[in-house]
Amino acid sequence: MQWQLRGDRPIYQQLMEQLTEQIVSGQLLPGDKVPPVRELAAEAGVNPNTMQRALADLEREGLLYTNRTSGRYVTEDKSMIDAVREQIAADRIADFMNSMRQLGFTKEGIVKLLEKSSMGEGNEDANK
Amino acid sequence: MQWQLRGDRPIYQQLMEQLTEQIVSGQLLPGDKVPPVRELAAEAGVNPNTMQRALADLEREGLLYTNRTSGRYVTEDKSMIDAVREQIAADRIADFMNSMRQLGFTKEGIVKLLEKSSMGEGNEDANK
Amino acid sequence: MQWQLRGDRPIYQQLMEQLTEQIVSGQLLPGDKVPPVRELAAEAGVNPNTMQRALADLEREGLLYTNRTSGRYVTEDKSMIDAVREQIAADRIADFMNSMRQLGFTKEGIVKLLEKSSMGEGNEDANK
Amino acid sequence: MQWQLRGDRPIYQQLMEQLTEQIVSGQLLPGDKVPPVRELAAEAGVNPNTMQRALADLEREGLLYTNRTSGRYVTEDKSMIDAVREQIAADRIADFMNSMRQLGFTKEGIVKLLEKSSMGEGNEDANK
DNA sequence: GTGGTCTAGACCACC
DNA sequence: GTGGTCTAGACCACA
Numbered sequence A, B, C, D: 001m002q003w004q005l006r007g008d009r010p011i012y013q014q015l016m017e018q019l020t021e022q023i024v025s026g027q028l029l030p031g032d033k034v035p036p037v038r039e040l041a042a043e044a045g046v047n048p049n050t051m052q053r054a055l056a057d058l059e060r061e062g063l064l065y066t067n068r069t070s071g072r073y074v075t076e077d078k079s080m081i082d083a084v085r086e087q088i089a090a091d092r093i094a095d096f097m098n099s100m101r102q103l104g105f106t107k108e109g110i111v112k113l114l115e116k117s118s119m120g121e122g123n124e125d126a127n128k
Numbered sequence E: 001g002t003g004g005t006c007t008a009g010a011c012c013a014c015c
Numbered sequence F: 001g002t003g004g005t006c007t008a009g010a011c012c013a014c015a
Helices: A011-024 A037-044 A048-061 A078-102 A107-116 B011-024 B037-044 B048-061 B078-102 B107-116 C011-024 C037-044 C048-061 C078-102 C107-116 D011-024 D037-044 D048-061 D078-102 D107-116
Strands: A064-067 A071-074 B064-067 B071-074 C064-067 C071-074 D064-067 D071-074
Touching: A011 A048, A011 A078, A037 A048, A048 A064, A078 A107, A078 B078, A078 B107, A107 B078, A107 B107, B011 B048, B011 B078, B037 B048, B048 B064, B078 B107, C011 C048, C011 C078, C037 C048, C048 C064, C078 C107, C078 D078, C078 D107, C107 D078, C107 D107, D011 D048, D011 D078, D037 D048, D048 D064, D078 D107
Parallel strands: none
Antiparallel strands: A064 A071, B064 B071, C064 C071, D064 D071
16 A cells, blocks of 8 residues: 655544545455554554554544454444545535635536546446 | 645745636736735745746746736736636546545546535636 | 552543543533643653543543643533533442342342431532 | 452452352352362462462351361351341442542432432342 | 553644 | 644553
8 A cells, every 4th residue: 555644734644544545445345454553554654653543543433443463454334434435525525616616617517527527437336 | 815835835836826716716807917026925925036936937827917117917818817727627627536536436426426516606607 | 639540451541530530520610721731641640642642532522622722621511521420320320230239139228228328418419 | 150350459359359249149158168279279260379368368257167177168157148248238338329429419319310220130038 | 463552752833 | 831743662461
């Protein structure tokens, strides 16, 4: 996994976001084992405590669970993962719409532009 | 005008972007006088040289022009402003679509969500 | 404030419990300023980070809130404090009842003994 | 029998308490033979000397007696067992009441809560 | 080898 | 001076 960290926001937050993206986008599937804290920390180039905090916070959110001695796993509650994905999508849509409106576009105008735009194929299952 | 500057990218670039946004969103109209460099620089809390560079670059792009004796003005070439707005919009749409696709959404799914979303009223004139 | 810490459970948990007791018992009133993290940490003889964690967790629970530069305060939501007190009371009652039942007492027998027992005066307001 | 031992208090004390609980709760009846020291020690995972001390102390209290040739037995003096149970109950009640009063409850409030609480059925015979 | 906790010490933003 | 974050390094329980 590749990590993109910037100094302008708490690192643990960025780690949480990127791990969440891995989960909601299906790169980490329900029930999958998450690599050990120390391994992820080394990968991301952060202190193990920082990664630990990110994982613990995701656990409080319900996206992960810990099996004390065997490691951390992605939740098997697909509806929770779906809910998180829908929330993230809603946030991004709101940001996007505001940004476009700032440029003087209306909702209808945006939809028209979007329909003309090209895009690679997504996962149909995600659009329930 | 309120300026949002961050230390992770060239300041003059951010100034250019925000001035461009002012122009394409109609907060600065074609032919409007742009405030003096020193005034803008003070407002933004940057060195006048930095603001000067941003304005000069926008001038090279054609969005501004200088009347040596009376100051800087927004271009009166509306088609150029429109072209810039369309370019910015296209970039934002591409970013947005990629980001949504990463979450597992298809173009059709995104359009559906967008149509359901609420948004304040935009300027119809902007959607030529 | 006097702190009682034992090595058999996480310290931050014990700190949370004792701070919670301070709040639900009215020794810290709604809106009261909580002493600075570093001061509490020194008082309790723990690392500031450990006290910080306890306070941050209480904040997530809603018992405290932070005013970024001026310090931490007890929530002014009295109903939340009441809810916590009722929960703690319910837990203690359950433990007590189980322990007494283990000794062979029935609920009626326990109530009878309790009525005979002596106790200092409590705060009537707490028994709404 | 399952033993719960912690490192923060003398082991023999904890053994005494748990054996006493067995007796006053009727899991060991008056006149019952107590298993051999070595067996109990093995069960509890403690040194036989430690278990021996616990049993000797209970014997001094009168809850056990030794028949030099056939082993240790629970006392047949039911009134002594009852007295011990009442003492333990009184202690637990006092602790409980203090703890609840600390939360701001009055004796009357506690009794009310207790009456509302649910509890499995106890042994009526124990409430003389 | 796993996650969990704790300490010590540092730096930052904010006002 | 306040809370917030991060690093480095250590120790623990558990299986």
